[in-house]
Structures are given as C-alpha cells and as structure tokens.
Amino acid sequence: MSAPEVYNIAQVPITSHAFNANRSEVCVSLNSNEAQILGKQGSEWVAKETLSEHDKIITSIDWAPNSNRIVTASQDRNAYVWSQAPDPLTGQMIWKPTLVLLRINRAATYVRWSPNEDKFAVASGARAIAICSFDPESDWWVSKQLKKPIRSTVLSVDWHPNNVLLAAGSADMKARVFSAYIKDVDKKPQASVWGEKLPFNTVCGEYSSSSGGWVHAVGFSPSGDVLAFASHDSSITIVYPGAPAVITIKSMTLPYTTLVWTSEDSLVAAGHDCQPILFQGSETTGWKAVGSLDDTTAPKSSGGGRQSAVGRLNSAAFNTFRNADTRGQTSLPGMPGAGSGGESELMTVHQNTISTIRAHAGAPSQVTKVSTSGADGNLVIWTTNAVSGLVGRMSGLRM
Amino acid sequence: METSFRKIDIDAYDEDVIQEEELYDADPRDPAQVLNDTKQKTSAVRGYLSKGDTAGALTMILTDPPYGPNVEQAKETNLSTLLTILGSTKSSEVSSVVKGLSQDAQDTLMKYLYKGMATSARSDANTSVLLSWHEKLTEVAGIGCIVRVMTDRRLV
Numbered sequence: 001m002s003a004p005e006v007y008n009i010a011q012v013p014i015t016s017h018a019f020n021a022n023r024s025e026v027c028v029s030l031n032s033n034e035a036q037i038l039g040k041q042g043s044e045w046v047a048k049e050t051l052s053e054h055d056k057i058i059t060s061i062d063w064a065p066n067s068n069r070i071v072t073a074s075q076d077r078n079a080y081v082w083s084q085a086p087d088p089l090t091g092q093m094i095w096k097p098t099l100v101l102l103r104i105n106r107a108a109t110y111v112r113w114s115p116n117e118d119k120f121a122v123a124s125g126a127r128a129i130a131i132c133s134f135d136p137e138s139d140w141w142v143s144k145q146l147k148k149p150i151r152s153t154v155l156s157v158d159w160h161p162n163n164v165l166l167a168a169g170s171a172d173m174k175a176r177v178f179s180a181y182i183k184d185v186d187k188k189p190q191a192s193v194w195g196e197k198l199p200f201n202t203v204c205g206e207y208s209s210s211s212g213g214w215v216h217a218v219g220f221s222p223s224g225d226v227l228a229f230a231s232h233d234s235s236i237t238i239v240y241p242g243a244p245a246v247i248t249i250k251s252m253t254l255p256y257t258t259l260v261w262t263s264e265d266s267l268v269a270a271g272h273d274c275q276p277i278l279f280q281g282s283e284t285t286g287w288k289a290v291g292s293l294d295d296t297t298a299p300k301s302s303g304g305g306r307q308s309a310v311g312r313l314n315s316a317a318f319n320t321f322r323n324a325d326t327r328g329q330t331s332l333p334g335m336p337g338a339g340s341g342g343e344s345e346l347m348t349v350h351q352n353t354i355s356t357i358r359a360h361a362g363a364p365s366q367v368t369k370v371s372t373s374g375a376d377g378n379l380v381i382w383t384t385n386a387v388s389g390l391v392g393r394m395s396g397l398r399m
Numbered sequence: 400m401e402t403s404f405r406k407i408d409i410d411a412y413d414e415d416v417i418q419e420e421e422l423y424d425a426d427p428r429d430p431a432q433v434l435n436d437t438k439q440k441t442s443a444v445r446g447y448l449s450k451g452d453t454a455g456a457l458t459m460i461l462t463d464p465p466y467g468p469n470v471e472q473a474k475e476t477n478l479s480t481l482l483t484i485l486g487s488t489k490s491s492e493v494s495s496v497v498k499g500l501s502q503d504a505q506d507t508l509m510k511y512l513y514k515g516m517a518t519s520a521r522s523d524a525n526t527s528v529l530l531s532w533h534e535k536l537t538e539v540a541g542i543g544c545i546v547r548v549m550t551d552r553r554l555v
Contacts, residue, residue, distance in 0.1 A: 046478065076521050092442040126417075151417050172417065212423055213550040234543035252541025 004293070005104040005381040006349055007045055009038070015058060016356050023360065027051070028373065029058035035072050037095070039266035045379070053080050053097045060110045064117040070095070071120050073108035079122050079132070081141060100141040102130045110156050118185050123154035129168055129239045131180045131200075146178050146201050155239040156217045156258075160224040161364075164189040164198060167227055169215030175229040175237070177205040193225050207239050210248045210361035216271070220319045221264055222365040230256040230269050240283045247287050249279065256359045262367040262384045268293065270354035270372055272356075274346055278387050291387035294368075296347040400520045423467075423552040424465045430469045437465055437473040441480045453488045454499045460484065461504040464511075466553040474555060481511050485532055505540040509548045510535065510555045 006177040013031045020026070026045065029035045034052045038045040056076035057064035063070050070082040084355055087094045102108065106125030113120045122130040122143070127150045128144035140191030151172035158167045166180040179198035181189065193202040205227070209215055227239040234255045238247045239309040257271035262278075275294035281287030345351065352375035360381055373379045410416045426433065440459055447456035460481050465473035488496060500508065512533050517526045536544065 068494075171424065208424065211547040212550040213547075219419060232546070234546045235508065250506075250543060250547070252543045254542060255546055 002383050003377065004383070004386075006376060007043075007379045009045060009373075009379050010377040012353070012377055014355070014373040014377055014379065016061040017371065017373040017379060018061045018063040018070070019371065020063050020068065020357070021361065023319060026059050026127060026379065027063055027070055028379070029061055029072070030377070031057060033057055033076070035061055035070075035075065037222070038244065049095060051080075051082055051095055051097070054078060056107075059108060060112075062111050062113050063118065067117045067316065068225035069117070071100075071111050071113060073122050077106065077109040077124075078374075079108055079111060079120075079141075080122075080129075093333050098140060100130075100132055100143065102132070102143050103145070104128060104130060106153070109153060112157050112159060114159045114163050114180075115161055119163070119182060121157045121180060123157050123164055123168060124152040127152060127154070127295075129154055129166070129180075131158060131182060133182050133185045144182065146180065147162070148201065149203065149206075150176070155214060158218045158220055158382055160194070160220050161222070162192065162224060163190075163209070163313065165194055165204065165220075165224070167220055167229075169218040169229050171230075172216045173205045173212050173214060173231070175209070175215045175218050175227065175231075175239075176203060177227060177241075178203060185242040189345055205239065205241055207246060209233055209237065210235050210250070213255065216255065217259045217269070219259050219261050219267065221261050221267075223264055226264075226309040228259060228261065228267055230259050230271065236269055236279060236287075238281070238287050238323055243283065245283055247281070248281075249287050251277075251289070257353065257355060258372075260357045260359050260367070260396055261364075262359070262362075263365055266290075268357060268370055268382075268384060268386075270350075270357050272350040272353050274350045274352060274354060274356065274374070275319070276357060276370065276372055278384065286329050286344060292348075293382040293384065293386060293388075294348050295388045295389075297388070349380055350374045350376055350378055418467075419552075426465070426467050426470070430473070433465045433470045434473040434476075434488065436463070437476050441476060444480050446499060448484065448487060453484060453492060454496050456484050457481075457500065457508070458504060461500070461507045461511075464507055464555050466555050477555070478511060478514060478518075478520075479523055481508075482515055482521075482525075484524055485515075486528055490531060493532055494539070497532075497539050498534050501548055502540070505536060506527070506544055506547045506551070507555065509533075509540070509544050510551070513548055514555060 010030045015029045015031050017028045020320050033054045034050050035058055036047050037049045054074040054076050058072050058074045060073045073079045079100040082095045082097050084093045085096045104124040104126040107122045109122040119133045122396050129146040132141045132143040135142045153171040154168050156169045159204045164181050166178045169175045179202040181198050181200050209231035211233035215229050215231045217230045222372050230236050232255045234251045236249045254272035256269040259267055259269040261267045265282050266280040268276045270386055275292045275306050277292050278290045280290045354372045355372040357372045359367045360369040360371040369383055371381045444456045512529050515529045
C-alpha cells in the first residue's frame with residue numbers, strides 16, 4: 001500500500017482546488033478573494049501567479065483540461081473565466097479574466113465545466129443555477145437560469161457525461177437532476193435512463209435525503225446512469241433511476257461533504273470525518289463502506305497516540321479539560337509545544353474537514369488516484385486501491 | 400425559537416419564503432388515526448413488557464412514531480410509553496437491546512432520548528436512565544446517529 005502524497009500548502013483553509021490537465025499546476029483558493037496558481041518544484045508547490053479580480057471569498061474553482069481555462073465563483077455574486085494570453089508588454093503568458101453575466105443576487109457557491117467545456121454551471125444562494133455559455137458577439141459569457149423547483153441554496157452540481165443533464169444538491173434537503181440543454185450549444189441529446197425529451201429546466205428526478213440533511217455533494221457515475229449524493233445527515237444515497245431503486249448508507253461518523261466516483265461500482269467520499277472512505281456496491285448487492293484510504297491506526301507525526309474512543313468524544317478539547325481537571329495542565333490544543341504533542345492531533349492525514357475531493361489520475365471509469373484538500377490547508381493525493389480496513393468505530397456498521 | 404434579536408421579520412418581505420412544512424414529507428396518516436395507532440401500540444407494548452420482551456416493545460414503539468403538527472397528544476403518549484420501557488429495562492441488558500434494533504429504530508430512539516432530556520421536568524423522565532441509554536446507543540450507532548437527530552425535521 002503506497003502512502004499518500006501530502007503537501008502542506010498553507011496554514012489557512014483551502015476552499016477549493018483544481019489541477020490542470022497534466023497535473024503540473026494546481027489552482028487553489030486559500031479562503032480569500034484571490035486564487036493562486038501553484039507549480040510543482042521538486043516536492044513543493046510554489047506560487048506562480050495570483051488571480052485577483054474577485055471582491056469576496058472565492059467559493060469554487062474548476063480547470064477545464066482541454067481548453068485550459070479556469071472558472072472561479074465567488075461570494076461577490078460573480079464568476080470569471082480565466083484564459084492564458086500573452087502580455088502585450090512583456091510577451092509572457094498571463095491569465096486574463098472574462099466577465100460572466102450571472103444575474104444572481106446571492107453568493108455563487110459552486111462551479112463546474114461541462115464535459116465538452118462549452119458551458120459551465122454556477123450554483124448559487126439565489127435558489128438558482130446559472131448555466132453559462134459563450135456569446136462571441138459581445139465577447140462575454142451569458143447565462144440562463146435553472147430555478148424551479150429549487151427552494152434553497154444550491155450547494156453543488158455535477159455534469160452528466162452527455163453534456164446536457166446536470167445534477168444539483170441543495171440546502172432544501174433534495175438532490176435533483178435537471179436538463180441544462182442550451183439550443184445554440186448542444187446537439188439534441190440521446191434518450192437515457194433519465195428521460196427522452198429534455199428541454200431546458202426539465203426536472204428528470206428529485207430525491208430527498210433520508211433524514212433531512214442538506215445535500216452537500218452530488219455525482220454522476222462514469223456512465224451517467226447512477227446518481228450519488230452525500231448529505232448532512234451523515235448518509236450517502238445512491239439512486240438507480242431505471243428501477244427506480246434508492247439505496248441509503250447511513251454512516252456512524254460525521255457527515256461527508258464531497259464525493260467522487262472512481263468506477264461504475266465504487267466512489268470515495270470525504271468530509272467532516274477528515275478521511276476519505278471508499279464505498280463499493282451495485283444495484284443488486286447493495287452498497288457498503290469498504291474502508292478508508294487513510295491508515296488511521298497510527299498518529300501521523302511523532303507524539304503520543306490517543307485511545308480511540310466512541311466517535312470523537314475523546315477529542316483534543318475533551319482531553320484539554322480533562323487534563324486541566326486531573327493534572328492541573330492548562331495547555332491549549334493546537335498550540336506548538338503544548339501538552340504532549342499528540343493530544344490535539346487527529347489520527348488522520350487531514351487534520352480538519354476535507355472540503356474538496358477530485359479525480360486525479362486514470363480514466364473516469366477507472367480512477368487510480370484522487371486528490372483532496374481541506375480546512376487544514378493540506379493537499380493530499382491518494383491511491384484508490386490502498387484501502388485499510390475500517391477499525392473500531394466503523395466495525396459495527398450495518399447496511 | 401429565540402427571535403427577539405430580530406427587529407424586522409425579513410421573511411414577511413419575501414414572497415417565496417420556504418415554509419416549515421416544505422422541509423419534510425408529512426405523515427400520510429391523519430391525526431386521529433395517528434392517535435389511534437399510538438394507543439394500540441401502547442397496549443401492545445404493555446403485553447410485551449409483561450412477558451419481559453424489551454426488544455420487542457422497543458421495536459414496536461419506534462416503528463412509525465408520530466411526528467409533525469397536530470399530533471401533540473399522540474407524541475406525548477408515545478414518549479411516556481417509551482420512557483416506561485427505558486425505565487423498566489435492566490441496565491445490563493441495554494447494550495444488547497440497542498444492538499438488536501434496526502438503524503432507523505436507533506435513530507428514532509436517539510430522538511426520544513434527547514426529547515426526554517429536554518423535558519426532564521416530567522416525573523417519568525429519569526435523566527440518569529436516559530444518559531446511560533444515550534451512552535450505550537452512541538457506542539453502537541456512532542455520532543452519525545446524533546447528527547441525524549439534529550438534521551431531521553420530523554420531530555417526534
């Protein structure tokens with residue numbers, strides 16, 4: 001089992017990350033209104049260029065692999081498409097922004113390029129998803145909005161491989177599948193399990209999270225025939241629209257906030273539990289958690305390990321107060337040199353919530369590596385076949 | 400909900416405000432039937448308890464619990480029946496009983512434990528009993544179970 005590659009990018013949260021096509025550069029936003037392009041030098045990622053045009057925190061970034069364009073979405077209600085062009089003075093290639101007319105009155109929360117890279121979808125707090133396509137006459141991106149029947153903030157979107165269907169997860173506890181067909185851009189889509197006639201804003205499916213949690217993440221399987229979503233009730237739901245069959249896996253841990261399919265019968269989800277978990281299954285056999293990509297049996301740096309108790313009850317904060325009570329120690333968790341080091345450290349590679357997981361290597365139907373970034377400022381690349389068994393608190397998991 | 404900090408009700412100016420009842424699927428049964436079902440379950444539970452079958456009694460009471468508006472009396476009956484079961488279970492049996500429940504039943508049980516603790520002014524809610532059940536249930540069902548209690552709007 002190969003160890004994950006861990007890069008500490010910053011001491012602040014990474015809100016989003018996106019690699020370029022050959023994985024030599026990564027675009028990250030460090031919880032600010034600027035995005036940075038980092039290039040790999042040796043075993044370090046160094047800043048090459050800063051994309052600054054937004055006024056408020058950037059919420060999501062996506063890098064189109066073939067057309068080499070970056071799109072950023074921000075809380076300032078704007079999105080920009082960045083493309084490389086030579087600087088008129090020096091002749092160097094620099095990233096230039098193009099405005100997108102989103103017409104939303106709340107923050108943009110999430111953005112993804114369509115598979116053909118001729119459209120992108122921007123989710124927003126305005127109960128709408130803006131489907132953007134390029135208008136060459138005016139030289140900007142125009143949008144058309146998916147509104148009904150969304151009742152709250154849209155938190156994530158994912159494109160179907162046919163470039164027309166779009167899945168959206170929303171804070172109204174529902175995951176939906178829409179048609180985002182744009183007449184001038186798309187050819188008429190072929191009929192699929194999701195439906196035959198697909199004019200813009202057709203709702204092809206609407207699925208509730210089992211115990212009423214916000215839907216944090218949605219994802220189509222590589223074929224596009226299966227939908228998975230993770231919600232804030234610590235569950236993952238897999239939808240087979242043909243049957244229709246809905247399989248819900250209730251987890252024993254904290255909720256997942258992000259997921260990616262690694263093959264037609266497996267996906268990796270991660271979130272507040274700070275470790276990526278591999279799920280496998282099919283329509284007939286059901287789904288279950290197979291194991292963690294993270295080996296959580298040992299602390300990640302030197303320092304005393306902690307007893308694994310129920311969930312996180314035996315956490316750093318708990319230990320701090322217990323030590324203050326029983327031993328008179330007043331060290332604060334997370335302070336360098338405080339206490340015995342390992343006390344405030346989690347057994348996982350990520351030391352805080354994982355906010356983004358993406359496919360890193362391999363074809364969509366056979367992803368061999370995934371990359372994660374999170375609130376601890378770490379960027380980690382995992383191999384998907386390196387699964388360690390679920391120990392302790394996961395062992396009692398029943399389907 | 401504490402709303403005194405709000406000077407203006409901004410929702411009144413929003414034509415398209417999301418309503419409480421849109422947040423979860425309503426119980427298909429009508430309130431009178433829910434009350435009837437609950438009463439029947441209560442008598443069935445007495446039968447189980449007299450045979451000493453705690454697991455059966457718990458499974459019965461945790462299936463289709465009353466939730467949502469207009470079923471206050473049924474909710475009250477269900478809670479007090481459940482508290483009777485919890486109070487009459489030997490502490491050595493709690494672990495095995497909890498393990499025997501389905502995952503949905505575990506989530507529902509956790510809802511009732513929190514409700515019981517929130518209404519501890521009642522004479523039949525013994526907080527130490529509730530806390531020991533909470534500890535055993537968390538060991539079996541994990542913190543995911545607690546998260547689901549917090550997110551679920553189908554309040555029991």
